Amino acid sequence: MWDYSEKVKEHFYNPKNAGAVADTNAVGDVGSISCGDALRLTLKVDPETDIILDAGFQTFGCGSAIASSSALTEMVKGMHVDEALKISNQDIADFLDGLPPEKMHCSVMGREALQAAIANYRGEEWVDDHEEGALVCKCFAIDDVMIRETIRENGLSTVEDVTNYTKAGGGCSSCHEGIENILTEELALRGETFVPGGASKKAKKKEALVSLDTGAPSATPMTAVQRILVIEQVLEGLRPALKADGGDVQLVDVEGKNIYVNLIGACNGCQMAAMTLGGVQQKLIETLGEFVKVIPHTEREAAEA
Amino acid sequence: MSDIYLDNNATTRVDPEIVEAMLPYFTEQFGNPSSLHSFGNKVGFALKNARKQVQTLLGAEHESEIIFTSCGSESDSTAILSALKANPERKTIITTTVEHPAVLTLCDYLETEGYTVHKLKVDGKGRLDLEEYKKLLTDDVAIVSVMWANNETGTIFPVLEMAEMADDEGILFHTDAVQAVGKIPMNLEDSSIHMLSLSGHKLHAPKGVGVLYLKRGVRFRPLLRGGHQERGRRAGTENVTSIIGLGVACEQAMKHMEYENTEVARLRDKLQAGILSQVTHAFATGDVDNRLPNTANIAFEYIEGEAILLLMNKAGIAASSGSACTSGSLEPSHVMKAMGIPYTAAHGTVRFSLSRYTTEEEIDRVIEAVPPIVAQLRKLSPYWGDGKPLENPEEAFAPVYA
Numbered sequence: 001m002w003d004y005s006e007k008v009k010e011h012f013y014n015p016k017n018a019g020a021v022a023d024t025n026a027v028g029d030v031g032s033i034s035c036g037d038a039l040r041l042t043l044k045v046d047p048e049t050d051i052i053l054d055a056g057f058q059t060f061g062c063g064s065a066i067a068s069s070s071a072l073t074e075m076v077k078g079m080h081v082d083e084a085l086k087i088s089n090q091d092i093a094d095f096l097d098g099l100p101p102e103k104m105h106c107s108v109m110g111r112e113a114l115q116a117a118i119a120n121y122r123g124e125e126w127v128d129d130h131e132e133g134a135l136v137c138k139c140f141a142i143d144d145v146m147i148r149e150t151i152r153e154n155g156l157s158t159v160e161d162v163t164n165y166t167k168a169g170g171g172c173s174s175c176h177e178g179i180e181n182i183l184t185e186e187l188a189l190r191g192e193t194f195v196p197g198g199a200s201k202k203a204k205k206k207e208a209l210v211s212l213d214t215g216a217p218s219a220t221p222m223t224a225v226q227r228i229l230v231i232e233q234v235l236e237g238l239r240p241a242l243k244a245d246g247g248d249v250q251l252v253d254v255e256g257k258n259i260y261v262n263l264i265g266a267c268n269g270c271q272m273a274a275m276t277l278g279g280v281q282q283k284l285i286e287t288l289g290e291f292v293k294v295i296p297h298t299e300r301e302a303a304e305a
Numbered sequence: 306m307s308d309i310y311l312d313n314n315a316t317t318r319v320d321p322e323i324v325e326a327m328l329p330y331f332t333e334q335f336g337n338p339s340s341l342h343s344f345g346n347k348v349g350f351a352l353k354n355a356r357k358q359v360q361t362l363l364g365a366e367h368e369s370e371i372i373f374t375s376c377g378s379e380s381d382s383t384a385i386l387s388a389l390k391a392n393p394e395r396k397t398i399i400t401t402t403v404e405h406p407a408v409l410t411l412c413d414y415l416e417t418e419g420y421t422v423h424k425l426k427v428d429g430k431g432r433l434d435l436e437e438y439k440k441l442l443t444d445d446v447a448i449v450s451v452m453w454a455n456n457e458t459g460t461i462f463p464v465l466e467m468a469e470m471a472d473d474e475g476i477l478f479h480t481d482a483v484q485a486v487g488k489i490p491m492n493l494e495d496s497s498i499h500m501l502s503l504s505g506h507k508l509h510a511p512k513g514v515g516v517l518y519l520k521r522g523v524r525f526r527p528l529l530r531g532g533h534q535e536r537g538r539r540a541g542t543e544n545v546t547s548i549i550g551l552g553v554a555c556e557q558a559m560k561h562m563e564y565e566n567t568e569v570a571r572l573r574d575k576l577q578a579g580i581l582s583q584v585t586h587a588f589a590t591g592d593v594d595n596r597l598p599n600t601a602n603i604a605f606e607y608i609e610g611e612a613i614l615l616l617m618n619k620a621g622i623a624a625s626s627g628s629a630c631t632s633g634s635l636e637p638s639h640v641m642k643a644m645g646i647p648y649t650a651a652h653g654t655v656r657f658s659l660s661r662y663t664t665e666e667e668i669d670r671v672i673e674a675v676p677p678i679v680a681q682l683r684k685l686s687p688y689w690g691d692g693k694p695l696e697n698p699e700e701a702f703a704p705v706y707a
Contacts, residue, residue, distance in 0.1 A: 012615065018685050029687070031704035036628075036637060036652045037609065038704045040687040058687035060649070062611035062628065066685060116705065128705055 005097035008067040015066055017073035021056040028117030030109055030128070037061030037106065039069050041113040043076070045121050050081045057113075064096075064103040071095045072110040081118050087111060101141035105132055136178050139171025139275060147179065151186045158197060159183065164240045170279055227288065228254055234287050235261075238280060249280065252297040259284065260297045308621040309667045313507075314456050314484060314600060314658035315625055319550065320509045326553045327511070330546045338543055339534065348545055355552025362555035363501070363518055364492030372517045372535045373548050377483040377504030378407040380517040381450070383528040383539070384479040384500040385411060388448035389420070390526035392477075395447035401425040401433060401462075402643040407502075408450050408481055409639070421445070430592040431460040431644050438467060442474045449478045453485035453501075457627055457640040457656055458591025459600025461489070465496050472497035477523065483507055487558035488565055488597050499523045505547060509660075510554035514547035561661050569659050570598035572668050576657060577601040579672035584679050586694060590646060590654060599660060602627075604646060605653040605679050607688040607698065613655055616678045622671055627654040649688060649698070 004012075024042035031038035037060060044054040055073035059066050071092055076084045089107040093099045099107060112128060119126035133144030150156065150165050159179050163169040169179050184194040222230070228251070235249055242248055247265040254260070261280070263273055273296075281294035310318070330351065336344030338352050353368070360368045374380045385398065385408070400412055402424045412422045423441050425433050433451075442449075449471045454461045468478040479500040482491075487508035493501065501518040505511060519525055519538070531540030558565075577589055586606040605613065610626030617624060627638030628651075636642065641651035657671070683689040688698040695701035 012612070013619065015685065029702060029704040031706040036648055038687060038702070038706075040702060040704070058685060058689075060607065060652075060686050060688060061609050063615045065609070066612060112705075126705070 002063070002100050002103065004063065004067075004100070007071075007095075007097040008064055008099065011067035011070040011096065012063045015057075015070040017054075017056045017070065017077075018058070019056050020058060021054045024056075026117040026121035028113040028115070028120060028126070030112045030116050037065040037109060039065065039109055039113045041069070041072070041110075041117045043117050043121065045081060052076050052079050052081060052084060061106065061109075062103075064099055065106040065109065067096055068092055068099070068106040068110045069113075072114060076114065081121065084114060085118060087114060101138050102135055104141050108132070136182070137166075137168035137171065137175045140167040142166050142168035144182065147182055148186060151183065155190075157183065157187060157192065157194070160197070165244050167241050167245070170241065171275065222288075224254070230287060231259060231284060234283050235280070238283060242276070247276075249276075253300075257290075257292050259292050259294050260300055261294060262297045306621065306670075308623060309663075309671060311622065311624045311657045311659060311663065311667075311671065313660040313663075314459075314656060316506045316512065317509045317660055318662065319506075319511050320554065320557060322557070323510060323550045323553045327546045327550045330549055338545060339532070351549055352543060352545065355548045358552035358555045359516055362486065362491070362559055363503075364490075364494050365518060366494040367521055369536065370493075370519055370521055372519055372539050373543060373551075374515040374517055374539055375513060375544065376515040377405075377481065377502050377507075378515075379528070380502030380504075380515045381405075381407040381479075381481055382411055383517050384502060385415075385448055385450055386528055387526045388477045388479070388500075389415070391524040392447045395445050397421040397423065397443070397445040397447060399423045399425065399438070399441050399446055399449040399451075401427065401451055403427055403431060403455055403457075403460075403640045404450070404452055405456055405481055405483065408452070412450075425451070427643050429645055431455060431458050431590070431640070432592055433462060433467075435463070435467070435470075439470060442471060442476055446471075446474075446476045449476060451478075451480055453480045453482035453489065454597050455591065455640060456484045457638055457654075458602045458644075459484070459596035459658075460591040461485070461595050461597065464498065468497040468499070472499075484597060484600075487555070487562070488599060490562060493518060493520070505551040505554060508554050508558050510551040511547045514544050514551050516551070564661055566598045569661060569663065572663055572665060573599055573601050573657070573659050575665075576659075576668045576671060577603065579668070580675050583672075583676040587679070588650075590641065590644065600656065600658050602654055602656045604641075604650040605655065606650045607686045607694055608653045608679065608682040610653050610655060612682050613653065613678060616681065617655075617674070620674045620678070622674060624658075625656045627656065628652045 021042040021044045024044055026043035026045050028041040040058045042056045043052050045052050055076050057069035057073050059069045075087060075095055089111040092107040092110045093104060116126040131145050135141065135143050136147055147162060147166055147168055151162065154165060156162055156165060159169055159176055162179050169176050180196060187194045231254065232251060235251060239248065247263065250262040250264060252260040252262055277294050277296065281292065284292050284294065330348065334348050336348045338345055338349040356368045356371045359371045365371060374383065398412055398415065398420055400408055400422065416422045425438055427433055451462055451464055451467055453464050464480045471478040477499045478497060480498055481502045483502060483504045484507060486503040499520045500523065503516045505514040525538060527538050529540045534540055534543055580603060581587055584605065588604055590602045590604050610628030614624065614626050627641050637651040638654065641654055687702045688694055
C-alpha cells in the first residue's frame with residue numbers, strides 16, 4: 001500500500017473541481033504512458049485580463065493522479081496564466097504534502113496538462129518535451145530514460161559515475177544491478193564493454209554498537225581541524241551530484257556530533273532535501289568512523305530563536 | 306461491521322486450529338529434528354507426519370517426493386534451475402506469457418544468460434494453444450514450466466495433458482500450482498508431472514513455507530547445498546512450526562475441497578452476477594467456464610484499479626487490481642496484456658478472491674457497495690459522459706502521451 005499523505009487522501013476522497021468547466025476556452029488533454037493515466041484539464045480564462053476564473057478536471061487514473069488533478073485546479077484558480085505556467089510538478093507535490101517517488105509522474109502529468117491548456121488558450125501547439133521511463137532508483141525517483149540520457153551526454157561508464165551525475169543509486173544501492181544492466185547496454189552501443197567495479201571496495205571499519213572491553217588502547221582521536229578537513233573532503237566528493245541538480249551544500253559549523261550545513265540553490269526547499277541530508281550523513285559516518293548528525297543550519301537558527 | 310477480505314489469492318488467514326497445532330513446536334517441542342535426543346526426535350516424527358499429510362493432498366506416490374522449501378518462489382527457482390543443471394546440453398525453456406513473476410522474471414534473467422525461452426501465448430480468454438506447444442517440444446528443451454491455475458483470472462491450464470506431451474518427448478515438466486493446490490483435486494501419482502510447486506500461505510497455512518514435489522527418479526540438482534535436510538535436496542534447518550501448520554492445512558483442504566468447489570463457487574458466481582447486472586461496461590476476464598472456484602476478475606472500463614481499491618478499502622472491502630499503479634510498475638498486468646484486454650479496461654481490473662471463510666452476508670454487502678464506487682469514479686473519467694462512455698471514447702478523448 002502507498003504511504004499517501006492526509007492531503008492526498010483528502011483530495012482523492014473529496015476531489016475539488018471535478019468535471020469539465022462549462023464555457024471553457026482552454027483545454028489540455030495529456031496522459032502518462034508510464035502509468036496509463038490520463039487527464040483533461042478545462043480552464044475558463046478571462047480574455048481581458050488573462051486571469052484563470054475557473055478550472056475543472058476529468059481524470060482516468062489512480063488515487064494520486066486524481067488528487068494531483070484536484071490540487072492543480074485549486075492552485076490555478078485566480079492566477080494569471082503567466083503565473084500559472086511557473087507551477088512546477090514539485091509545487092503540485094508540495095501542495096499535497098509530498099507524493100511517493102513512484103507517483104511523482106502524476107504531478108508531472110498535472111503540470112503538462114496546465115501547459116497544454118494554456119497553449120490551447122493562446123492558440124499555440126503544445127509540444128511535450130518530457131519522456132518518462134521505468135523507475136530505476138526509488139530513493140531519488142530517477143527513471144531509465146534520464147539515466148540513459150545522462151550516460152550518453154557525458155560518456156559515463158561506471159555505476160559511481162551515474163550516481164554522481166544523477167544521484168541514482170546513491171541511496172539504498174539496491175538498484176545497482178539495474179544501473180549495471182543499463183550501462184552494459186549503453187556501453188555496447190558505443191562499442192565498449194562494461195567492466196564492473198568488482199567487490200574490492202573495502203568497507204570502512206565501524207565502531208560496533210556493543211563491544212567487549214578488551215582493554216586495548218583505542219586509536220588516537222582526530223583533532224578538531226583534522227575532522228573539519230575530512231568533513232570538507234566528503235562534501236567536496238558529493239558536490240558534483242548536487243550541482244547536477246542545480247544545488248550545493250555548505251559547511252557552517254561542527255559542534256561535537258552535530259554537523260551544521262546549509263543546502264543552497266535547488267536543494268533548498270527541495271522535497272528530497274531530507275533524503276539528500278541522509279545521504280550526506282551516511283557518507284560522513286562511514287568516513288569519520290563515528291556517529292554524527294547532519295543538521296540543516298536553518299533548524300539550529302530556528303531552535304535558538 | 307468487520308471488514309471483508311476478498312484477496313485470498315494474495316494470502317489467506319491461518320486457520321485457528323492450525324495455529325493451535327503449531328504452538329507447542331515453538332516452546333515445548335523446540336528441538337532440531339536432526340538431533341538424536343528426545344527434544345529433536347519427536348519433532349522429527351512430527352515432520353514425517355506433516356510430509357504424509359502433504360503427500361495425501363497431492364496424491365503423491367512416496368512421501369520422499371515432498372521437499373519442504375521456504376516459499377513458492379523458491380520451489381519454482383529450484384525446479385527450473387535444477388532442470389537446467391541436470392541437462393546442460395539443453396538450452397531451451399518453455400513457459401507461458403501469463404506465469405507468475407516467480408517464473409517469468411527468472412526466465413527473463415536466464416535469457417540474458419544465453420538460454421532460449423519460449424513463452425506460449427494465450428487467447429482473449431487466457432487459453433493456451435496446444436498445437437503451438439506441441440511444435441515447440443524439441444530435443445533442446447530442458448524444462449516446461451506452466452502454471453496449473455492463473456493467479457489473476459483463476460484460469461485453469463490443461464497441465465495433465467501438457468505434462469504427458471512433454472513426458473512423451475522425454476522433457477521435464479514443472480507446474481507452479483500455488484493457486485491450484487487445495488482447490489483442485491490432484492493425484493500426481495497418476496500424472497506425468499515431474500515437479501510441482503506449492504505455497505503454504507495460499508491454503509491457510511502460515512507464510513514462509515512451501516513445497517517442491519519431485520517425482521521419484523527425476524534427475525535433480527539442489528539449489529541450496531549444505532546439511533542433509535530433505536535428503537540433501539534442500540539444505541537448511543527445517544521451518545518446523547510452519548511445516549507442521551502446512552500439514553494440518555493440507556488435511557483441512559482435503560476436507561473442504563468439496564465445499565470449495567460448490568459453496569465457494571456459488572458465492573463467487575453470485576458476486577460476479579450481482580455486480581455485472583448493475584454495472585454496464587464491465588466484464589469478467591479469463592476463461593470463466595474453466596477457472597478456480599474462488600476467483601472472479603472483473604474489468605471496469607474507463608476507470609483505474611487503484612482508485613477503485615482505495616474507495617473499496619474505505620468501505621471495508623479488500624481486493625486487488627491488475628492496474629499498473631497498484632504495483633508501482635509501468636504496465637498494467639502482464640496477464641491482461643497477454644489476453645489483449647484494452648488499456649482502458651486492463652487498468653480497471655479488480656480481482657475478487659474468496660475463501661471458505663467468505664459468507665453470503667459479506668457477498669451481499671460487496672454487491673451493494675461496488676456499483677456506486679464505479680459510478681463515482683466514472684463521473685471523474687474523461688472517457689465518460691452522461692451515464693455512459695463518450696461516443697468513440699478513444700477518439701473523443703485522445704490525450705498527448707508522454
